[in-house]
Amino acid sequence: MNTKILTPTDENIWLAAQTLREGGLVGMPTETVYGLGGDALNEEAIRAIFAAKARPADNPLIIHVPSIQAAEGLCEISDVSRRLMCAFCPGPLTLLMPKKPIIPAVANAGLDSVAIRIPSHPVALQLLEMSGVPVAAPSANTSGKPSPTTAMHVYHDLYGKLPIILDGGACQVGLESTVLDMTAEVPTVLRPGGITPELLLTVLPEVRVSDSVLRPLKEGEKALSPGMRYRHYAPSGQLTLVKGEQSNVEHLCKKMYQDTVNVGRSARILAFEEHLPAYEGQSVLSIGSLSRPETIAHKLFAVLRQIDDEKIDILTCEILPAEGIGLAIMNRLSRAAAFHVIDADAIVGFVDTRR
Ligand code: AMP
Ligand code: MG
Numbered sequence: 025m026n027t028k029i030l031t032p033t034d035e036n037i038w039l040a041a042q043t044l045r046e047g048g049l050v051g052m053p054t055e056t057v058y059g060l061g062g063d064a065l066n067e068e069a070i071r072a073i074f075a076a077k078a079r080p081a082d083n084p085l086i087i088h089v090p091s092i093q094a095a096e097g098l099c100e101i102s103d104v105s106r107r108l109m110c111a112f113c114p115g116p117l118t119l120l121m122p123k124k125p126i127i128p129a130v131a132n133a134g135l136d137s138v139a140i141r142i143p144s145h146p147v148a149l150q151l152l153e154m155s156g157v158p159v160a161a162p163s164a165n166t167s168g169k170p171s172p173t174t175a176m177h178v179y180h181d182l183y184g185k186l187p188i189i190l191d192g193g194a195c196q197v198g199l200e201s202t203v204l205d206m207t208a209e210v211p212t213v214l215r216p217g218g219i220t221p222e223l224l225l226t227v228l229p230e231v232r233v234s235d236s237v238l239r240p241l242k243e244g245e246k247a248l249s250p251g252m253r254y255r256h257y258a259p260s261g262q263l264t265l266v267k268g269e270q271s272n273v274e275h276l277c278k279k280m281y282q283d284t285v286n287v288g289r290s291a292r293i294l295a296f297e298e299h300l301p302a303y304e305g306q307s308v309l310s311i312g313s314l315s316r317p318e319t320i321a322h323k324l325f326a327v328l329r330q331i332d333d334e335k336i337d338i339l340t341c342e343i344l345p346a347e348g349i350g351l352a353i354m355n356r357l358s359r360a361a362a363f364h365v366i367d368a369d370a371i372v373g374f375v376d377t378r379r
Contacts, residue, residue: 027183029175032147032190040188043156049073049185051178052151053192054143056116056201056218057171057325059088059161060186061151064098070130076185079167083250084132085160086118086201088140090152093111095140098158099123102275107207114144116201116218123281131160133250137207146242147192152347159350163200164189170325170360172334177329198322199352204231208297213237214249216352218321236354238346240363256358256361257325258334261290263339265361268368274302277333277340281306284338292331296320311341313322317349324353328360 032053040050040065047069050061060071060076064087074081089095092109099121101109108119123138132138143149152159162173164178169237174177176362181326202217204224212232215219224231236245236252264280266273277293282292296314311327312320331339342363358365 025184025187027179027186027189029189029190029191032192036152036188036190037147037150038154040151040190041156043188044069044151044155044157047311048187049076050108050151050189051175051182051186051189052148052161052193053145053175053190054148055145055196056089056143056199057173057195058163058164058175058189059143059148059159059179061159061161063087064131064158064160065128065154066157067128067130067324070128073160074130076182077162077165079162080250081130082133083162083167084135084139084361085162086141086203087127087131088141088143088148088152088159088161090149092142094152094158095142097124097125098142099162102206102258105212108204108206108224108227109142112219112223113142114149114195115142116199117141118201118203118217118295120203120205120207120214122207137205141201143193145192147190148231149271151190157213161271168256168258168329170259171200174320177326186244190208193305194322196322198316198324198326199349199356202352205316207249208232212248214252216355218349218352220348220351222348233351237280237351238358252351257328257356258362259336259337259339259360261336262360263345263364265357266340266367266368267343268370270299272368272372273342274299275372276304276366277342280305280338280340289337289342289378290335291338292334292336294327294331294339296342296359299342316343317344317353320344321349324356349371360379 118141120137172194197218202219203215205212
């Protein structure tokens with residue numbers, strides 16, 4: 025199959041909507057990441073999504089609709105869920121709600137809940153409205169790779185597996201949606217994203233954040249969100265997160281860089297825009313501005329893809345506080361680093377006392 029990247033004119037969005045109605049797949053821009061869309065009520069289309077991504081069948085899909093009214097046909101919406109939807113949808117928030125029987129088991133891994141989202145990207149909304157079908161759309165990447173934030177990322181991963189990718193430009197948020205479990209006793213964030221716990225607390229009296237957001241699952245522990253089990257976002261080189269006092273972080277990142285280069289291997293430091301001057305002379309890449317963390321979210325997956333393409337052996341990365349959008353960034357970075365974190369204060373201090 026030939027894959028075409030199309031500009032999102034009315035005509036091309038109509039063509040994509042027609043493809044969805046006929047059971048075909050479409051790469052679609054959203055404000056979070058690009059989605060691989062298919063008719064959520066068409067079992068064959070759902071199976072094609074899982075096959076194209078090589079996604080494990082027990083990892084359920086998020087279903088996209090253009091309005092609360094369209095969501096009503098698919099799930100039971102409580103008063104609290106409705107309040108959240110009125111406050112944050114369209115936007116980067118996915119709610120897990122009790123499903124209605126119309127949802128095919130292949131789409132939600134046979135669970136009692138279904139994940140529903142109303143995206144705010146104008147092209148996604150127009151496509152959903154024109155197609156008239158609910159659209160199951162996981163991130164349009166090969167399973168395990170960083171999520172795609174440009175049409176070219178989708179093309180790179182899925183060429184030949186779908187006929188159309190609508191090019192809506194670089195995704196504004198850059199990280200996948202917040203997944204909030206509304207079937208839990210207290211609404212629980214299973215995956216942090218653009219709608220932060222702090223924002224949710226402006227509507228909800230209480231919000232929990234799942235323990236597994238910033239730590240690996242223990243042996244035999246059940247994942248509340250099946251997607252959390254899988255290795256994710258990881259570049260092929262070894263990524264280490266470095267925490268601690270800034271001067272110690274810089275010292276350690278430079279030392280690891282130099283040690284790696286000295287033995288003839290490739291290395292790169294990932295640092296915040298504000299700290300770039302400290303790494304002069306080393307191969308350093310900006311991951312965005314610490315004072316504007318939304319810029320980090322916006323470019324993180326593109327940076328992870330770049331270092332993967334360049335086949336860098338050893339990578340060190342500065343970290344930021346897990347607050348606000350920082351929680352979502354640290355969730356993705358921790359998984360990309362396979363939870364490998366070094367405390368520069370302990371190591372640099374250790375070296376100093378031995379001198
Ligand atoms: P993606 O499609 O790549 O954005 O990933 C969707 C995420 O939502 C994955 O982590 C899924 O495991 C999670 N998810 C979707 N539906 C459900 C559900 N019904 N229950 C729990 N987690 C879900
Ligand atoms: Mg994904």
